């Protein structure tokens with residue numbers, strides 16, 4: 647599987663820390679020092695998750711110089727679909743990828759990494775030749791904008807990568823590890839509203855709908871700074887790679903302190919840590935491809951570069967992948 651091209655899309659509105667301090671009791675200083683976030687992008691009411699995903703996917707196709715109808719699959723990693731039955735088919739139609747099967751994959755902030763590894767399996771078996779993996783989320787829909795402990799952290803966005811089948815020697819997915827632990831899932835949830843309504847006679851039914859994001863920030867922080875270094879260590883050992891061989895560390899963008907702590911654990915210089923969360927906050931499944939696309943387009947990530955990537959978040963779920971960026975032909 648080769649990583650051929652990338653694309654991304656930003657939500658329309660920019661909300662600064664100062665803007666948020668007009669809504670909740672917080673400050674630019676608190677948010678910057680605790681998280682590294684300076685502003686985030688929030689979708690307007692007329693901007694759908696599908697819009698973001700289609701824009702990001704179209705840019706990746708354009709960079710790859712691929713006609714949309716040459717795609718075999720569109721895999722959409724999202725926890726915030728426009729339609730609970732699945733948003734990927736609408737994205738496929740919007741991209742005019744008429745020959746592609748399309749479905750959603752949900753694994754919160756690990757979603758993109760899980761989707762990338764899933765896509766690689768189809769490409770490696772020869773079942774497919776070209777796949778578009780899109781990570782897109784609009785967590786702004788599910789944030790309680792009056793809860794200062796969560797609302798400062800999240801934003802909306804989308805990122806995409808175009809993947810192509812390749813020989814085993816040229817495979818750009820050099821190794822991966824994926825983990826889940828539902829027993830710790832309570833520390834970060836977007837749960838159903840518990841309901842019990844009369845149906846007929848003595849029967850009752852539930853009603854669909856979600857509470858805002860619920861998070862124990864300290865538990866999630868401890869989880870990230872323990873599990874991300876551990877899984878990256880496993881990945882490096884599995885692939886006989888040293889931290890010095892890495893060109894970039896491409897982590898899920900949740901908190902600058904988490905990025906710095908992980909880099910320090912491996913003595914990776916901070917100049918090799920890709921970070922754009924100052925401008926976007928945590929955009930869930932979209933952070934990794936959004937960051938990758940930015941770094942590809944400004945020339946930091948170049949063909950042949952080796953990247954260690956790790957996603958982590960609700961589930962709990964986490965994973966790591968060693969990637970070699972190929973770029974377009």
Ligand SMILES: CC(C)(COP(=O)(O)OP(=O)(O)OC[C@H]1O[C@@H](n2cnc3c(N)ncnc32)[C@H](O)[C@@H]1OP(=O)(O)O)[C@@H](O)C(=O)NCCC(=O)NCCS
Nearest residue numbers: 672673676680755794795798863864866867900901958959
């Ligand atoms: C959320 C997070 C930034 C909070 O930082 P922290 O240092 O743990 O802060 P605490 O939760 O201990 O809160 C410290 C104080 O700041 C206050 N506080 C919380 N949010 C605040 C805000 N936005 N502005 C000002 N004060 C705030 C708290 O009420 C608390 O006040 P108290 O001491 O009077 O009770 C941090 O825990 C974190 O980043 N966790 C990981 C979250 C994450 O990445 N989630 C997504 C994973 S995919």
